[in-house]
Amino acid sequence: MDLDSYFSIGATSIDSAQNTFTNRTVELDAFAQALDAIAVSYPRAVEAVEDLTSPRRNVLTFYGVGGIGKTRLSRELETRYLAAPADGDAERLSHRVDFEAGSATDVEGLLLGLRAALGSYRPCWPAFDLGFAVYWERAHPGEAMRTVLNDSSSFRRIRRDVDLGSQLQKAIEELLSSAGGVLGIFTAGARLAGRSVRDRIRERRVLQECPFFERVVDEPDPAKMRIYLSVLLAWDLAQLQQKASRAGRSLALTVFFDTWERVQDGEPRLGSVEDLLSRLVWLMPTTLFVVSGRNRLRWADDESRARMQWAGPDRWPYLDEGAGRVEPRQHLVGGLSPEDSDRFLRLRLMRDAEPVLSPEVRQQIIRAAHGLPLYLDLAAVRYAQLLVSGRTPSPEEFGQPFPEIVLRLMADMSTPQRALLRMASLVGRFDLDLLLAGAPDLPDSEMSRFLRRSIVRHEPEEYLPYSLHETLRHAVRGADLAEDQWSDREWRRAAQQLTDEMHRRVDRHTGGDVSMLSTYFLQAFRLAPTLGGVEPWLWQLAARLQSLGALPTLALAGASLERGAPAQVAADVFAAVARRRERGPEPTARLLRRSLNDPELDEVGRQFATHWLAWMLDETGDWDDAEQLRLGLIARNGLFAPFVKHALGRSDWICGRLDRARGWEFALSDPRQRFWQTGIQGRVEWVLGRFAEAEDLYAQRLAAAEEFGSPQMVADVLRGRxxxxxxxxxxxxxxxxxxxxxxxxxxxxxxxxxxxxxxxxxxxxxxxxxxxxxxxxxxxxxxxxxxxxxxxxxxxxxxxxxxxxxxxxxxxxxxxxxxxxxxxxxxxxxxxxxxxxxxxxxxxxxxxxxxxxxxxxxxxxxxxxxxxxxx
Structure with missing residues (x-):
């Protein structure tokens, strides 16, 4: 019996196969055929990578409704794939990305994850390692690569068995015959980037045989360069695959993308995460990508041609609906057949090698489950819990709609356990301390018992490592008919306690860990409907995330809201700010005005939206209207007063009101506000022709920018100079x-x-x-x-x-x-x-x-x- 089942039903004679996998014969066969198809490319792997025009056939897709077992299938495929080679002539590598985690959508993190997966096989991948070094210089000026990769929690989670930062540094130093101290990417504080490694590459004339290398490393825009780094990794891999194939061996890399629906949000467009990931897949034709999610991949659709870099049926013929039965292709994962459902239940609970559930109970459960593995699993857990309590469950106790299963689960829980389940249902992810913040009086033993329940998922590499299945999480509140069911006031109180704890964590964090801040922002925002509105600190966190460039996080705020939720207007404001560059100032201004006319928008939200409306008016030349909006905000002395004063000082200077521009005062103890004040005053002195005075103020401004650690703030000072x-x-x-x-x-x-x-x-x-x-x-x-x-x-x-x-x-x-x-x-x-x-x-x-x-x-x-x- 596995530990989850042991702590769920106790020490009994029942044997539980918690990780029962019902053989999905079609899907397993499709995966085997896809592996065979990708292996055909290995003898000419380099040619395949260098061919940028031929159609691709390296994507296998499984899609279907939530709870149908796609993640279980994906994980089982990976397990079987890694366990398959029985001799020394086959080497199989894999990398998994679960987009449910959010941070996995970062292309840089995905590239590093792929590199770490390959690093477990070989420590040096020349083209990619050198290309990534040049990219790092340009994208992360002044940041020591090894230190960041080794110390950052985001990168440590990529792969624990590879010291990625150290491995990359050693590989780069050996390739360039340069000690770490010579190369700027290994020394913190260097401001000018993109030179030392690139110059060293030119001096040593390395990797001239790679047709893509020079073009990629010469690209001055790191954002564009990042997209095409994958082709260097593919080329490195192809060299080894081709060599191994000619020696009668094989080297395979398979990437598993799970919960793809988190990426497939809205219509595809150029530059979106979906577009960038499709480019990565395109550039790695000798790697098999296994994608699982709720919807079909749309890369082969004609409508996607104008919205993605490489799309259409001529690019991805095997993803087209008319592709036939050739593999790899797209598969609809349906519900388990009645026969497979029965097998699942028989194997789920065993005693003396015989099924515990009677045929009558199994059939009752199967009729209600409609092939949904999650329903089958929860029903089996419910049966076991009744059995070990001394009761003989009858068929009539099963077959209720899914919320009734939740009700039955809650009925067999203690009062503290039910409280913990309710609190866990309020958030997508949690840790022990976060959940205890909502129930501070509960003993640790109750928390430990709850975390060991089979309904709780555990992913230790995440910031918040525990979660409930989404379907279960959404059903809890509606199914809460227990004697101690929570009132609306109790739900609000728990949500408030959880939100307050996240607020404390955000306040304690003074760094710029975008992934962590984004996690807490989205987690806290999803509590807004329960609280009846958006907490004021969330508006401030939104401003902080905007300054850190985390615009996708703001755009995703409304994804978890039900239609008509009280926080919808706030989500609309966040989306307008996040997408302002795509939409332009005038359409963004219209959206913000519409939100300001919505009575659901709270006072702090009005300040946030008004602040950004004034910026949009600046961009359209409506300086006077923008000034009136800002003066109104200043009169309220709200949470964004320093931001507004900065905007007023800037517009005063632009409009020639030099006396008033120089008169705005800021809190000089705050580097950001000191940066704003010295910038405005320096500009005033410059316009007056007092150039020496302006230089002195710019020097103070530069010190503030460097203290804050923002490259753009440094650039703003240098532009003024x-x-x-x-x-x-x-x-x-x-x-x-x-x-x-x-x-x-x-x-x-x-x-x-x-x-x-x-x-x-x-x-x-x-x-x-x-x-x-x-x-x-x-x-x-x-x-x-x-x-x-x-x-x-x-x-x-x-x-x-x-x-x-x-x-x-x-x-x-x-x-x-x-x-x-x-x-x-x-x-x-x-x-x-x-x-x-x-x-x-x-x-x-x-x-x-x-x-x-x-x-x-x-x-x-x-x-x-x-x-x-x-x-």
Whole structure:
């Protein structure tokens, strides 16, 4: 008897096969045939990987309704697959991803999981290891790879039998003949990334035989590079598969994707998790992927062609509905047949090698189960519990709808055990302390007994390692008819205690572990309907997750809500913020206004939505309306007051209200607020022509950014310095180059364009106007706008093209949105005064020159005069 059954029904003469697997002959045969089909590619594995156009046939899919036994089937297939080789001529490797966990959808984590699986067979995979090293430099500047992989709980969970960080470091050092101290990826604190490993690769001219290697490692965008790293791993694997095949041996890698429905959310689209994973599968044609979920894969659908990188029946002919019976293909996993259901129940409980359940009881259960293995399993547990209590169960006690099974389970539980079941049903995942937070008076012994019950799943590698089956979890509250059933008030109290515990954990965590924070955000948000609303701290956590780039988490908030739930409007706000870049500012603003008109949105939610509505108005040029919204928020002095003050200071500076911009005060003990204040004040001094003062403030701002540990904050400081230095010290291009590189890696195109506009002014060579103007035009088209225009006026003035400078400045005046960047009209006019020797119209209404306009005029004209002698 296994431990789960022992602690569920006690020490009896009943023998329980808790992990009974009913032979699904069709599915087992399909898997065997799929393995044979993929093995056909091994003799020419390298050619298969290098062929990027032929259709793929490396995906086997099992889909069906929840509770039908897909996960049990998937795990059984993996067990049999790994146990099959009986000689030394076959090597089988596997990797499993359960998308129920959430963090598994991260492509970087999936790549590392695959690498760890292969690392258990061989410590070095040259193309991938070097490619990943270059990627790490660009995607994680300043982070030591070995330390992060070895110390991060997220990566430690990938595979415990492989010290992945150490293995990668050793492989990279040996491939490049470089000690760890030489390579930046092994040293924390390096800011400029993407150089040392790439340079070393070029010096040693390694892996020139891999056709993809140079193209992948030369890709400057780490997000795009990450997608194609899998082809390097596939190429490494293909080398060994082909070599082994020619020696009469085999090397197989099979990947099991379970709970795929968590990925298949909504329509497919380019860049979605589903699209990225389909690309990974496409690039690894000699690896078999076994996918299990509730729905068919749609990669072969004609409708997916325009929404995914590689889709359509010509790409995935074996996933098409008309594929015939060739394997691997897609299989609908139906309910167990009556015969298989009977076999399941007979094997589930045995005594002296004979079935415990009578034929009459088995038939009653089978009729009600409709082939659902979960129902069969719970009914068998219920039967055993009645039997060991001294009763002989009758057929009439079985065959009720599924919620009745829950009721029967609860009836045989003690009061503390029922309380724990109810609390466990409130959350998707939990640990011992979280559950005890909802029942602080329960003894540990009750918790231990509950965790040992067969209805509780245990996955020790997860943050929250315990869970109930989703179908069971959803049925508990509706089936709670016990004598001590909870009232609505008791359900709310338990939900509040669980939420408070998650709040305490989030507050204690000062780092940026996105996976952990996302888990608690989604767990706490699913309690909102029970609580009747969203907790204020969840809105703050949403802002924190947004700043960390965890937009998919915000977009998923509403996935667990029933239609019409009280928290639906909050989920709509989170989704609008998460998808604002895809939808654009105007559609996002409309969505946020609609949510603000919903009476269900609470006060803190209104502040959050209003804050983001103001940002969308900024992007459409409605500065005055945005200011009024923010002033209203400031008057309320709510949870987002520092964020709002920063936005107000920024808009004051943009609109020329320099006195008010400089007057906003922040809590300087907080690095983020110190970063905001010094940034605004530095910009003000810069516009006033007080360049030395601006430099001092930028230095303070940089210190705050580095204390906070955010690459984008560092880039923002460096961009400000680049915009200052292009006028005062154009030879200093280092800050601008570094900022542009970070923005490129982080995919912030407008900020990158503004930085490159400053670099174009800095690097302008007298007499070579055409190339400078072409670069500025490119920056303007990428969103740099007024920054590129101002730079062009300066360049034309330096070259004596006063007429051309006049035309650009006139365009600036025509395109100006309200008072935005009005100071540039004055500054460019002052340059024209200096260049033409005539007094120009330089009025800039609304700009408050704190030391007088004449003082600012002389300082900005001096900028032009210092550059003219270099012609």
């Amino acid at each position: 680049a915009q200052l230095l292009c006028f005062t010290d154009p030879a200093q291009t280092g800050p601008g180059l570094e900022a542009a590189e970070i923005y490129r890696r982080l995919r912030v195109p407008v900020s990158e364009a503004e930085t490159r506009a400053a670099l174009a002014v800095s690097t302008h060579v007298p007499g070579e106007t055409a190339s400078t103007l072409a670069e500025l035009a490119t920056c303007r088209a990428s969103g740099a706008g007024v920054w590129a225009d101002a730079g062009e006026v300066l360049v034309r003035c330096l070259e004596g093209d006063v007429e051309g400078a006049h035309e650009v400045r006139s365009r600036m005046a025509t395109e100006q949105q309200g008072a935005a960047y009005g100071f540039w009209l004055a500054i460019t006019g002052w340059w024209l005064d200096e260049a033409s020797g005539q007094l120009e119209e330089t009025d800039a209404p609304g700009v408050t020159w704190l030391h007088g306009a004449d003082d600012a005029r002389s300082r900005w004209q001096e900028v032009l005069r210092r550059r003219i002698p270099s012609r």
